Amino acid sequence: MTPPSAHPDAEPKQRFRWGLAITIALVGVGVTVLGSLLFGEEDPDAYWASAIVNLGTTIFLASSLVWVERVLVNRVRVTTRKVATDAADEAATRAAKAATEQTVEALMPRLDDLDQRLRDRQNSVADEVATRAAKVGESGSFENLHSALSDADALNALARPRQGEDAWSTRGVEVIVPAGDGLSAPRIVTTLVPDGPGRTRTLTLSYENAGRAHRRAMATWVEGESPEDVFVKLQEAMIAEGLGSRSRELSVRVFFENLAGVVGDAILARRAADGAWLSGSPVIELVSNGLAITTEGVDARGVDGHAAERAQFGSYDSRVVSNIVGYRVSHDPPDGVTNEAWLSALGRATGHYVHQSTRW
Structure with missing residues (x-):
């Protein structure tokens, strides 16, 4: 194992071959002495002078060659190391890129499939709750109505019980629908009473009188009672x-059909399901087919958002009784809405939004 202090690029040390060096030195000395014996007898001084010059020249050349060799070796080593490092980096980059591309290619189909599964699940849940709401219009049973209103309560799809002189609860949901054909039909408020420990599951039906005092006539509906029983009450x-x-104008059939329709539409709008025509704001009242009052404005089928914003209805002037200030709603109905239905919706919305004792 390499010690931590060791340089990662350090070259391994090689043993100096002393025997070879001594042998070469002895051979050199022998050749020089032999040359002196053979060629230096006539002029020894000239021979040794020449030998010394040659020796110095040889040493100079040898040292130069050693220096040049070291420089070349170092440059080759640096160049080789850089080429190897670049090649390794490029190989690592290519490998990482290939791995990333493979990962993305492997994940994309699954992610696309996940998006589709989520959309399918949302549509399935929306269809399921809409189907439960539709059962209200088919049977009118307590169980179906309580289940549908509980679904709406969980999503805040319907308005909370109103505040003011006729308030009795700050929880649960309620919605107003016509209990007959035509704009003048009696309107019934259906309220889901929140469940609690030791409390019987309860719904209430009450007659709605132009946005005020809708508890003047009320019937409590408990589990086990038939629709006929509660409407008799x-x-x-x-x-x-x-x-x-x-009371003689009440139509139980129309009431449950309207209630099933608006609760289902409110849930679909809250879930932003395909084909939803309501804005998604909690619904207060169904005025007529395709026209409803929500907590934030009046909605009309075919109109994106609100056909009339709540803020456009103004407020009562505290200095003058029954005088509304800031009212700026157009009396021209949206496309597909009759003038009579639009004016009825505006009148009822004004009662819901502006009256100080009955407001949401």
Whole structure:
């Protein structure tokens, strides 16, 4: 194992061959002495002078060659090391790039598949809850209605119970729908009472009177009771309040059809499902087919967002009774909405938004 202090590029040391060096030196001395015996007898001084000059020249050349050799070796070594390093870096880069491309190629199909699975799951869930809501219009059972309203409650798709003189809960959801054909049909508020420990699952139906005091006539619906039972109780409560003629106008069939439709549409809009026509704001009231009041504005089928924003309805002037200031909603209906339905929606929305004692 290489010690931590050792340089990673250090060359291994080689043993100096003393025997070879001594042999070469002795051979050189022998050749010089032999030359003196053979050629230096006539003029020894000239021979040794020449020998010394040759020896100095040889030493100079040898040292020069050694220096040049070292320089060349170092340059070759640096160049070789750089080429090897560049080649290794390039190979590593190519390998990393290839690995990344393989990883991306392997992941992309799975990610694309994941996106499709998520879209399919969202559509499946939206279809499932819409189907549960649609069952309300088919059977009108307590179980189906409670399940649909619970789905809407979990998504905040419907308005919370109103605040003010007729408030009784700060939890749960409620929605208003016509219980008959036409804009003048009686309107019923359906409220989901939140579940709690030791509390019976409960719904309430109450007669809605132009956005105010909708608890004047109310019926409590508990599990096990039929739709007929609860509507009999509601009619009796309306009769007791002097609303006998209005009670005779109630249509249970239309009520459940409208309720199933608006709850399903509100859930689909909240989930931003394909084909949803509502804006996604919690729904307060279904005015007519394709026209609804939400907590943030009036929605109309075919209009993106709100056909009329809540802020456009202004507020009551505290100095003058019943005087609304800041009202700037156009009375021209959107495409596909009748003038009568639009004016009815604006009147009812004004009651929901502006009246100080009944507001969401």
